[in-house]
Amino acid sequence: DVKVTQSSRYLVKRTGEKVFLECVQDMDHENMFWYRQDPGLGLRLIYFSYDVKMKEKGDIPEGYSVSREKKERFSLILESASTNQTSMYLCASSAGNTIYFGEGSWLTVV
C-alpha cells in the first residue's frame, strides 16, 4: 500500500510564526503535492514538485514556500502564518496520474 505520512496532524500557531509541515512518502514517487482544503472551496493546489529540488507553483502559492531536498520528503513552509491560513493541509504523492493523499494536517492560526 502507498503510504503518505504527515507528521503533524493538529497544530495551533500564532500569527507571524514560521510553520513547517512535513510529508514523507514511501513509494519512491517522483511527484509530490501540497493542497489546502476549505469548506465551499474544495481542494486547492499550493505547490507541487516533479523531482528533488524542483518545485512548481500551484493555484494559490502566495504566503507559502516548499522544500524538496530528498525524493521522499516534501515540506510546506508558512514563512509568517496568518489567520487566513487556518485550514486542513493535504500532502499527496503520485506515480503517473493517480494521486494518493496523506491523512491531513489541521492548522489553526490564532
Next chain:
Amino acid sequence: QKEVEQNSGPLSVPEGAIASLNCTYSDRGSQSFFWYRQYSGKSPELIMFIYSNGDKEDGRFTAQLNKASQYVSLLIRDSQPSDSATYLCAVNRGRDDKIIFGKGTRLHILP
C-alpha cells in the same frame, strides 16, 4: 465555466438504492478521470479511475465516461450507510497534465 463541476448536494438516497453522482469537465483534452471518497475529517481516498469511454465496474461501484459530452459519473449500487461521504471527481487536465478536483458532492444514505 469551472473546470470540474459537481453538484454540492447533499444527495439523499435510501439504503439499498442506487446513488448516482455526476461530474462535468471543461477541457476536451482530458484523458484520465478519478473518483475519490472523503469521510468527514479524513483525507480523500481513491475509489475508481477511468480512461476510456463507457463503463468500468468494481464491486458495487461503476464509473461511466462520455468524452463527447464531457461527462463522468459514479454509480453506487445497493447503497449502504457507510457510503455516506463526500465524493470528489478529479480530472487530468490535458493541456498541462495537472489533476483538477471538483468541490465534491455530499452523499447521505438514509437507513
